[in-house]
Amino acid sequence: MSGFDLFIDVDYSGAQTPTSRLKELQVYAARPGAAPEQIKTPAIASFLASSSKNPQSAPRYWTRSEIALWLMGLAKEGSRFIAGIDHGFSFPESYFKRYGLANWPQFLNDFTRHWPTDEDHVYVDFVRDGNLASKGRAPPPGTRECSSNEFRLCERWTSSAKSVFQFDVQGSVAKSTHAGIPWLKRIREEVGDHVHFWPFDGWQPPEGRAVIAEIYPSIFRNRYPKQGRTPDEHDAYAVARWLAESAARGSLDRYFNPPLTIEERRIAEREGWILGVM
Secondary structure: OOOOOEEEEEEOOOOOOOOOOOOOOEEEEEOOOOOOEEOOOHHHHHHHHHOOOOHHHOOOOOOHHHHHHHHHHHHHOOOOEEEEEOOOOOOOHHHHHHOOOOOHHHHHHHHHHHOOOOOOOOOHHHHHOOHHHHOOOOOOOOOOOOOOOOOOHHHHOOOOOOOOOOOOOOOOOHHHHHHHHHHHHHHHHHHHHHEEEOOOOOOOOOOOOEEEEEOOHHHOHHHOOOOOOOHHHHHHHHHHHHHHHHHHHOOHHHHOOOOOOHHHHHHHHHHOOEOOOO
């Protein structure tokens, strides 16, 4: 199947606000047959085109909002890309049952009501500590209870993936997950059928459609030499390279169909799955 024209990885961060420029936000992309390259924020080109200032003062890093807009733009242009993003796309089955959520689209709507972390000037911690609730912009903390002992099936299939509810520990994905999920909803609403969110929209992506999938860089980072890249740069590089090389070998398609039972697939269609976990 494959047929992708661009293999992207976004090394994500849930720090600060959606419009904060963060060195941890790194994007690499590879075209078929080519090595991955670091993708600079589009703000650099805009700055240089409209300003006579010193180029050294141009924006160096991405914002979360820019990354979402960039992916929307690629989709609208008809690019058939596959983009891996390293944060959780959904929550455990136990969460769905506890709050009566039937499917992923319903979860996205419910989540963004409680965690409006795509709004300007909003930190994840503003929601956690009740700052937004005190201003009437979000429900009170604890309205959606969860435990760091709750895991998704895909996390239990790995040796080191942490719960999407486990904050404030090294290697945690909780903050990036809580910052990133509202942007998935925005992309989905903006571009519609141009993007297939795997596996929520089906296990086998349709021909001609871009794909966005959850990724776990720890699976791939040690396969390739770092060659002077920072840890965040190397994670994005390694995933983009793995995606491109897997497609070139004709093996990428099998990762879209992990060996799950019918019941496990039913669970994963709500919880999501990590591309590459078999």
